Amino acid sequence: MTITLGANRYGKAETRVVRVTRDGETHRIKDLNVSISLSGDMDAVHLSGDNSAVLPTDTQKNTVFAFARKHGIGEIEEFGLLLARHFVTSQPTIRHARVEIEEYAWERVGDGGHSFVRSGREVRTALVHSDGPDGPESVVSGLKDLLVLNSTGSEFHGFIRDEYTTLEPTRDRILATAVTARWRHRGVDAAWGASYERARRCLLEAFAGTHSLSLQQTLYQMGRRVLEECAEICEVRLSLPNKHHFAVDLTPFGMDNDNEVFFAADRPYGLIEGTVLDDEAPAAPEAWN
Numbered sequence: 001m002t003i004t005l006g007a008n009r010y011g012k013a014e015t016r017v018v019r020v021t022r023d024g025e026t027h028r029i030k031d032l033n034v035s036i037s038l039s040g041d042m043d044a045v046h047l048s049g050d051n052s053a054v055l056p057t058d059t060q061k062n063t064v065f066a067f068a069r070k071h072g073i074g075e076i077e078e079f080g081l082l083l084a085r086h087f088v089t090s091q092p093t094i095r096h097a098r099v100e101i102e103e104y105a106w107e108r109v110g111d112g113g114h115s116f117v118r119s120g121r122e123v124r125t126a127l128v129h130s131d132g133p134d135g136p137e138s139v140v141s142g143l144k145d146l147l148v149l150n151s152t153g154s155e156f157h158g159f160i161r162d163e164y165t166t167l168e169p170t171r172d173r174i175l176a177t178a179v180t181a182r183w184r185h186r187g188v189d190a191a192w193g194a195s196y197e198r199a200r201r202c203l204l205e206a207f208a209g210t211h212s213l214s215l216q217q218t219l220y221q222m223g224r225r226v227l228e229e230c231a232e233i234c235e236v237r238l239s240l241p242n243k244h245h246f247a248v249d250l251t252p253f254g255m256d257n258d259n260e261v262f263f264a265a266d267r268p269y270g271l272i273e274g275t276v277l278d279d280e281a282p283a284a285p286e287a288w289n
C-alpha cells in the first residue's frame, strides 16, 4: 500500500468581527462571522512538520481585524475578495483562498444613533474562492434562516402509496420553510448589495406567488425566478426543510377544525434540496466547496 497526502486546507474559522463606523453621533455597525481556508504548498507541514510554508491561523484572524480597521467593511462579497486576494498575493506558498462570511443584521433603536436591536432578518452569506485576481475566482452569495409560510395555496396529493404509506392527500395545507439559498455569480464584480436585495425579493415573491403542488415545485420556481430576474446570477442552490404543520384533531372536544389550529412539528422534517441553473453557465464545482 502507498499512502499519500490528499486534498487539504487550513485556516481560522469563525472570526467574529464587529466594525463600528462613527459618523459623528450616528454609528453604523457590521457584524460578521468570517471563516478562512487556505491551501497551497502544504506537503512539508503535513509530512514532516516543517512549518515554513504556513501562515498561522492566528495571523489570518488578525488580518480580518486589521482589514476591518483599514478598509472598513462594505458588502461581504467585497470584503471576502479583499481578504482572499491578500492571502494568495502576499504569500507565495498560499495558492488558493476560500473565505466564507455570514452577516448578522442589526436595526436601529431610538434616535440616539448608537442603539441597535438584532434584526429578525435572515443571515446573509458569501463564499469567495480566489487563486488571486488573475487566477480563477468565484463568488457565491446567499442567505439562510429566511423563514416563510403560506397559510393556504399549498396541496400535496398524487404521490406513491405503498404498504407503509399513511399520509392523507391534501388540497389545502400550510407550507412553511426556512430557506437556505446560495447563488453563483457569473463574474466577480457585481453590485453586490443591489443584487442581494433583488435575489431575496425574487425568492420571496416566487414562494408567495406559487400555488404549490409540492415543495419541490416551489423550489424550482424560486430558483427560476432568481435566474430570470438577475442576469448576473447563473446558478441557484436551495435547501428547504418542509416545516410540517399538522391540523389538530379537535373532535374529542366536540370541535371542528377547518385548517385553523395546527401542531407545528419540529422534527422529523422533509428536506427538499435542488439546483436550478442556466445550462450554458460555465461549470464551477469548486465555487461551492
Ligand SMILES: O=c1[nH]c(=O)c2[nH]c(=O)[nH]c2[nH]1
Pocket: 156, 167, 213, 214, 215, 216, 242, 270
Ligand atoms: O411538498 C412535499 N414534498 C414531498 O416530497 C413530501 N413528502 C411528504 O410526506 N410531504 C411532502 N410534501
